[in-house]
Amino acid sequence: MEWEVVIGLEIHAQLATKSKIFSGAATAYGAEANTQACAVDLGLPGVLPVFNEEALRMAVKFGLAIDAEIGHRSVFDRKNYFYPDLPKGYQTTQLHHPIVGKGHIEIELEDGSTRIINVTRAHLEEDAGKSVHEGFNGMTGIDLNRAGTPLIEIVSEPEMRNAKEAAAYFRKMHSIVTYLGICDGDLSQGSMRCDCNVSLRPKGQQEFGTRTEIKNVNSFRNVERAIEAEIERQMDILEDGGKIVQETRLYDADKNETRAMRSKEVANDYRYFPCPDLLPVIIDDEYVNNVRATLPELPTSKRERFVNDHGLSPVDAAVLASDRDLAHYFETAAKLVNDYKLAANWVQGDVSAALNRLEVSINELPVSAQQLGRILSLIKDNTLNNGGAKEVFTAMADGKGDDSLECIDTLVDSMGLKQVSDSGAIEAIVDQVLTDNPKLVEGYLATPEDKRAKAIGPFIGLTRKAAKGVNPQVVMDVLKKKLSELG
Amino acid sequence: MHNKTIAEISRDLAAGEYSSVEITTELLSRVQQLDSEYNSFITVTAEQALAQARAADERRAAGNAEAWTGIPIAHKDIFCTNGVLTTCGSKMLSNFTAPYDATVIDKFNAAGAVSLGKLNMDEFAMGSSNESSFFGPVANPWDKERVPGGSSGGSAAAVAARLVPGATATDTGGSIRQPAALCGVTGLKPTYGRISRWGMIAYASSLDQAGTITRSAEDAALMLQIMAGFDARDSTCMNQAVPDYSASLNNSIEGMTIGLPAEYFRDDLSADMQQAVRNAIAEYEKMGAKVKEISLPNAHLAIPAYYIIAPAECSANLSRMDGVRFGYRCEDPQDIEDLYKRSRGEGFGGEVKRRIMVGAYALSAGFYDAYYKKAQQVRRLIKNDFAAALQEVDLIAGPVTPTPAFRRGEKTSDPVEMYLEDIFTIALNLAGLPGMSVPCGQVNGLPVGLQLIGNYFDEARLLNAAHQFQQATDWHLQKPADI
Structure with missing residues (x-):
């Protein structure tokens, strides 16, 4: 039988606020356990939450970036369950009245084509702490530094039809939240995590098949692999005439398979109700418009501008626009040399290669965008040929330069790279x-x-x-x- | 000295009649000698109290004394006190030393008041007789076989027994007004949002309100003056100007309109209770107030709605008592499930468990609309009733309790009978309005309270009416025979 895959994603993104969503404790990652948890985060008797307005501003910013309806009245609810790293015994979240309603984003596929994926909603909530199972002689340690970190949970419509689309969607969301500066996007530190809902149905059938949820996948690659593994597992069962059990699963990247979580890890009735300690959050059009005024250019419009105004290919434009810092680097250099194609070739070629070789981010590369712009200008005015430019770039990437533009000329001279045209x-x-x-x-x-x-x-x-x-x-x-x- | 009110002590200290150390010592020794009979204190902080008293006297000597400098009071054990045991009347917190001060505590400390210690209460403020406390029942000073009411039973008994001139308390469904009525003292439950809840251990967050138990309305005004005001740490605390509550106490009440809800004077109120309340109303008429019958048509729905909303909120509020980070933890837990179940099973008393169960049920999938949502709709109706009534009248008056203090053990076997104790007080919490209980008579030698209900943030008018009544009558000056 021919099967159609149905995928929906729930992405949790930590908001880059300085303090927590309901307390004044710092949110910085990596501090010594339980040093960034105040009485509120510990859930001590008598404490009360106070909503961090910066988290609201960031959530509204996100909503505007995905063309969503903004909840002018949003309400915090308590989601009740017991877990040792959930100090209050409930998570404060938004059930019926989220801050962000229906919206949509455009995803870019490998062949350069695009698709619109609808977003059902996005709501604010607090993160839990962490249970630490190693180093306590069989006991469990609790680190509440993360407890109360603001999260935005972004729920997609079940509109993705294969693992690549899901990965592209995750990548695009990553790109949007980092562009907006509302999330640091660091997947390795759990700043963004993804739950994947996967089901199969016979092609042509309207109703959805039974779905499973793969929890907490934390890289683009693993989203794709986990979903592929889960599709294969479900297909095997269905082809054999079996039934899918609705359950929560975990992805084991080493074995490249998903496995069911113990039923105890899955809570049942959350008994949601509006949090009586927090008032409904009411915002007016003026507030929304003020936030709108702070929106930066977003990846999709940047990509379109690269194609339409500067003649880049859709694939090149999508790659360069996907990462805010890379795009900024590229555009700074391209403007200086006034040649977007030349800069695009360089950023995707030598610059990317250097980043991989040195294992650094674009912001850590010893060659600044201004310096690259200068090097490319030297090609344009025939001072350097392409080979000479590569040599000076590589030398600088390896640390043989400084922050100045002058160091480029010095290197060109000392390395004897100046092109003789006389x-x-x-x-x-x-x-x-x-x-x-x-x-x-x-x-x-x-x-x-x-x-x-x-x-x-x-x-x-x-x-x-x-x-x-x-x-x-x-x-x-x-x-x-x-x-x-x-x- | 122990018969002095807060206002009198303030004047005496200023006049140099005695020092803060002297009155603090006197009251501490009374507590030591007498409280074994009442059990109104859970923790006595004698050393700290004397240190505060000495500091107060030094401040006075230096010429920096203010109205509250050196006045001894005590706090309901629901308020977190930095470095002091804070139990909320429960085994669950029997080992919990709070690492911070509640805003209310903060404010009294800043004002220079002296705290003698922490007062007994029903476990987590759930009860109307102070019999659910892990630290044992509190005796009513008027008859030690009888209950003082609850949940602020320790506060009411300590004030009635002249162990302290005033005490903080809290009221979620009548927990200030009912014990005040049963102990013959003056109770004030302010508007929801008038006083910060920061550091006040939550029972039902949308209903809980801090207030006072004193021996006069004048003293209630003095305490409220310290406690009221905006606090950025409590999102439900209103940013509303705080008037000078003492300044309006002596205003004339001539022409004031007092509404009597027909629903509060029916068969469930005995003839002699009715009589005591009606006598008080007559007193007001003598003073020039106009009396008008009004209706609160949904009054009968208050108890059912309350016993959905309060348990629902408490079922979540008490989840943090899980034995993981603080408080009682069972012996030798086998795993996390076992730790939760036994810590909570052993740490909570019966009434608390009953309310958690009721609340969890009311919120569970498939029942939410029928219970919690419906209860919230009823709450809105009750609020509307009061709003409509307060369009026509300045204050509402009625009974506080259906009967005077009952015997210990009399209602413990039937929770519903105990819940009906609050039949006249609960609606007020659902509406968020301020109310008072003022001694207005006696039945069989036991005190009876008059309930006064005012409009939102109109505590000044309530206090004014209560004070005028106390100028004209001496019910508030009556005290148990052996005191």
């Missing part, structure tokens, strides 16, 4: 090469006219060896002239 100077070098290599000249002159274009190669090599940075076009012209004078 034909008088080149003629002298060429004369020397011809004088030093009489046999080659003889051979050349013996070559029939129509094959000479190829036979000129060795002279070019020798000339460039004799003087780095000679302009290859000028060398060719001079060689042709001199050789023709000889015969």
Whole structure:
């Protein structure tokens, strides 16, 4: 039978507020256990929550970025369940009246095509602490530093039809929240986590099949792999005439398979009700408009601008626009050299290669966007040829420079990379090469006219060896002239 | 000295009649000698009290004394007190030393008041007789076989027994007004949002309100003056100006309109209770007030609605008492499930467990609309009733309790009978309005309270009416025979 895959994602993104959603404790990652948890985060008797307005602003910003309805009256609810790292025995979240309603985003697929995926809602909630199972002699430690960190949970419609679309959706959401500066996007620290709902149905059937939920997947690659593994598992069961059990599963990346969570890890009736300690959050149009005024250019419009205004290919534009910092780097360099295509080739080529080789982020690269712009400008004005530019870029990436633009000129000089375009100077070098290599000249002159274009190669090599940075076009012209004078 | 009111002590201290250390010592020794009979204190902080008293006297000597400098009071054990045991009347918190001060405590400390200790209460403020306390029942000073009411039974008994001139208390369904009525003292439950709940251990967050138990309306005004005001740490605390409550106490009440809800004077109120309340109304008429019959048509729905909403909120509020981070933890837990079940099973008393169960049930999937949502709709109706009535009248008056203090053990076997104790007080919490209980008579030698209900944030008018009544009568000056 032919099956249709139905995927919906729930993404939790930690908001980059300085303090927690309902307390004044800091949210910074990596502090010593339980040093960033105040009485409110510990859920001590008598404490009360006070809503952090910065979290509201960020959530509204997100809502506007995905063209969503903004909840002018949103309400916090208590979701009740017992867990050791949930101090109050309930999570404060938003059930019926979320801050962000229906919206949508455009995802880009590998072939450059795009698709609209609808977002059902996004709501604010508090993160739980962490249970630490190692290092306590079989007991469990609790670290409440993370407890109360603001989260926005983004729920998609079940509109994705394969694992690649799901990964593209996750990637796009990552791109949007980092563009907005509302989440640091650090997947390895759990700043963004994804729950994947997966089901299969016979192609053409309207109603959904039974779904499973893969919890807490934390990388783009794992979203794709986990969903693929789960699709395969479900398909095997269905093909054998079996039934899917609605359950929560975990993805084991080492074994590349999903497994059911113990039923005890799955809570049942959350007994939601409006939190009586918090008032409904009412915002007016003026508030929303003020937030709207702070929206940066978002990846989709940036991509469209790269294509329409600067002639980049859709695929190149999508890659460059996907990451806020990379896009900024690219555009800064491109504007300086006033050549978007040249800059695009470089950022996707040498720059990306350097990032991979050095294992650094674009912001940590020793070559700044301004410096790259300068290097590319030197290509444009024929001071450097492409090879020389690569050499100076690599030298700088490896730390042989400083923050200044002047260091580029110094390096170009000291490395002897300056392209010699003065034909008088080149003629002298060429004369020397011809004088030093009489046999080659003889051979050349013996070559029939129509094959000479190829036979000129060795002279070019020798000339460039004799003087780095000679302009290859000028060398060719001079060689042709001199050789023709000889015969 | 122990018969002095807060206002009198304030004047005496200012006049140098005695020092804060002297009156603090006197009251501490009374507590030591007499409280074994009442059990109104859970914790006596004698050393800290004397240190505060000495500091107060030094401040006075330096010429920096204010109205509250050196006045001894005590606090219901529901308020977190930094470095002091804070039990909420429960085994669950029998080992909990709070690491911070509630806003109310903070404010009294800042005002220079002296705290003698922490007062007994029904476990987590759930009860109307102070019999659910893990630290044992409190005796009513008027008859030690009888209950003082609850949940602020310790506060009411301590004030009635002249162990302290005033005490903080809280009221979720009548927990200030009912014990005040049963102990013949003056209770004030302010508007919801008038006083910060920060540091006040939550029972039902949308109903809980801090207030006072004193021996006069004048003293209630002095305490409220300290407690009232905005607090950024409580999102439900209103940013509303705090008037000078003492300034309007002596205003004339001539022309004031007092409404009598027909629903509060029916057969469920005995003839002699009715008589006591009607006598008080007559007193007001003598003073020039106009009396008008009004109706609160949904009054009968208050108890059922309350016993959905309060348990629902408490079922979540008490989840943090899980034995993980603080409070009681069972011996040798086998795993986390076992730790939760036994810590909570052993740490909570019967009434608390009953309300958690009721609340969890009312919120559970499939029942939410029929119970919790419906109860909230009823709450709105009750609120509307009061709003309509208060369009026509300035104050509403009625009984506080259906009977005077009952015997210990008399109602413990039937929770519903105990719940009916609050039949006249609960609606007020659902509406969020302020109310008072003022001694207005006696039945069989036991005190009876008059309930006064005012409009939102109109505590000044309530206090004014109560004070005028106390100027004209001496019910508030009556005290148990052996005191």
